[in-house]
Amino acid sequence: MSLETEAQEPDVRFGQAVRTRRTQLGVTLDQLAETSGVSAAALSRVERGLLSPSLRNAMAIARGLGCELGELVERENAQIVRAGENLRFYDEATGIERLALARPSPDIELLAYTVPPGATSSRFAAHKPGTREIFHILSGRLEVHATQETVTLEAGDTVVLRVDSEHWFSNVGDEPVRLILTILGP
Numbered sequence: 001m002s003l004e005t006e007a008q009e010p011d012v013r014f015g016q017a018v019r020t021r022r023t024q025l026g027v028t029l030d031q032l033a034e035t036s037g038v039s040a041a042a043l044s045r046v047e048r049g050l051l052s053p054s055l056r057n058a059m060a061i062a063r064g065l066g067c068e069l070g071e072l073v074e075r076e077n078a079q080i081v082r083a084g085e086n087l088r089f090y091d092e093a094t095g096i097e098r099l100a101l102a103r104p105s106p107d108i109e110l111l112a113y114t115v116p117p118g119a120t121s122s123r124f125a126a127h128k129p130g131t132r133e134i135f136h137i138l139s140g141r142l143e144v145h146a147t148q149e150t151v152t153l154e155a156g157d158t159v160v161l162r163v164d165s166e167h168w169f170s171n172v173g174d175e176p177v178r179l180i181l182t183i184l185g186p
Helices: 003-025 029-036 040-047 055-064
Strands: 087-090 097-105 107-114 133-138 140-147 149-154 160-161 167-171 178-183
Touching: 003 029, 003 040, 003 149, 029 040, 029 055, 029 097, 107 167, 133 149, 140 160, 160 167
Parallel strands: none
Antiparallel strands: 087 097, 097 107, 107 178, 133 160, 133 178, 140 149, 140 167
8 A cells, every 4th residue: 555545544434424413413515605604615535535634624623523623534443542641640648649530532531540548639620511431449438529429438339429629639538549430521
């Protein structure tokens, strides 16, 4: 396969995704041109994989189709992160470790935390209204503070909390806490 063919493939896949989404919505090229601000002629060339749109135009097309740009960019069926390849954040002051496990969409994030005995996280700023965090405790005892509410969780416990206000957590046990945290945007 030539470099030129490899470079064209993403354009073809993007164009097919635009055409599929547009036809699913029952929208004509002229209607999409009106809502996106990208000409119908350019849209036609994008859909046929003959034109690689600028980032600005690609975002305008996605907006015109009522979706996120990421929904139009084809991804592999399986997104694998191998052990040791996770983004790792370590707070030297508290000893708290956070691993970024997955982010399948802009509004969903999966994290793993290890919290030493007696450690307290920093205070996290409020998320967008309607955002929830799901804490699942694998081991240890964790106290979570959110929206004027404090919840104590032990191994095997799960809680779903609204986090559209400042929030934080503390290990209130004698052993390290291991937990899985899922953040769900509104």
